[in-house]
Amino acid sequence: MDTHQFTNTLCLLVILYSAAIAKDDDGWLMKAPTEVRAMEGYPVVLPCSFSHPHHTHPSSMHVVWTLGHGRAATVLFRCMSLNNSQLCQSKPIQDQRYRLEGNHRNHDVSLRINSVTLKDSGRYYCRVEILGHPRKSFENTLGTRLRVEAAPRILSLSAEGTEAGFKAVCHVQGSPLPDIQWIEPDGVQEGDTSFPLSQDATGQYRASSQLLDVKPGRQYICAASNSLGKDQATLYLLPPSPERLTAKTSFSLLVLLLALALGTKLLLALGVGAWVIKRRFSIRASSVEH
Numbered sequence: 469m470d471t472h473q474f475t476n477t478l479c480l481l482v483i484l485y486s487a488a489i490a491k492d493d494d495g496w497l498m499k500a501p502t503e504v505r506a507m508e509g510y511p512v513v514l515p516c517s518f519s520h521p522h523h524t525h526p527s528s529m530h531v532v533w534t535l536g537h538g539r540a541a542t543v544l545f546r547c548m549s550l551n552n553s554q555l556c557q558s559k560p561i562q563d564q565r566y567r568l569e570g571n572h573r574n575h576d577v578s579l580r581i582n583s584v585t586l587k588d589s590g591r592y593y594c595r596v597e598i599l600g601h602p603r604k605s606f607e608n609t610l611g612t613r614l615r616v617e618a619a620p621r622i623l624s625l626s627a628e629g630t631e632a633g634f635k636a637v638c639h640v641q642g643s644p645l646p647d648i649q650w651i652e653p654d655g656v657q658e659g660d661t662s663f664p665l666s667q668d669a670t671g672q673y674r675a676s677s678q679l680l681d682v683k684p685g686r687q688y689i690c691a692a693s694n695s696l697g698k699d700q701a702t703l704y705l706l707p708p709s710p711e712r713l714t715a716k717t718s719f720s721l722l723v724l725l726l727a728l729a730l731g732t733k734l735l736l737a738l739g740v741g742a743w744v745i746k747r748r749f750s751i752r753a754s755s756v757e758h
Contacts, residue, residue, distance in 0.1 A: 487721050496518070498607070502612065506615070529599060532594070533546075536593075537609075545565070546562070556572050567579075577594055589673075594607070617696060620697060621641050624637075625647075641673055642673060644695060653687065685754075686703060689701070689702050690702075
């Protein structure tokens with residue numbers, strides 16, 4: 469590694485480290501990583517520690533973790549430690565997926581989340597509230613971005629009928645957002661451009677793709693892939709059954725026979741009517757001559 473590259477790397481590390489520390493003028497300091505990555509279905513720990521300028525540890529304190537910041541924040545976890553208690557007690561209604569991983573008496577208020585899902589992705593903030601102290605609370609204002617990653621999973625694969633024929637629609641989920649391919653016996657087919665189904669502050673992790681001009685009696689495979697794995701599902705459209713074809717043919721033949729019968733009767737009726745009219749004119753003409 470040359471001197472220029474080493475300098476750039478060192479500057480980057482300094483930037484990342486400084487971004488993980490929040491400090492105020494009163495001597496309070498809170499340290500947390502700017503980003504944590506996790507796998508769907510596994511537990512994850514969001515580290516957070518703090519220090520303060522006082523010689524003694526606060527006797528009573530609250531620990532609060534929120535998803536989001538400000539008025540839009542959602543409180544996920546809150547516990548209370550009163551009268552120098554070694555336990556930080558949370559309420560019984562607290563979601564059991566969240567618990568304090570660190571020891572608050574050692575200035576460690578890290579949060580553990582069990583069985584994370586893609587919906588847990590977002591920015592988390594830890595806060596310490598000191599009871600009976602002029603400085604009531606101190607928060608990691610930078611937050612920790614949690615990125616939950618997951619292998620592709622096909623949510624549904626179906627066929628839809630339109631006036632122009634049939635189309636296949638495939639819905640997938642994963643992070644990073646999966647790529648979608650359509651495969652037929654003839655090889656890979658081009659579907660329309662995949663479009664996101666869900667996108668918000670947590671990032672997009674669902675997509676959909678459709679394949680037009682799907683023919684009955686053929687097999688279609690929707691294949692999804694990202695850096696963590698692959699998934700696929702098969703769609704087969706049944707051709708019309710012989711019974712239906714026979715019934716349809718019989719019905720069409722019956723309609724044709726009825727139409728022919730009605731047409732024949734109409735022609736006979738017209739012929740008889742014409743003959744009767746002609747006959748009457750002939751009789752009248754004979755009467756006038758006599």
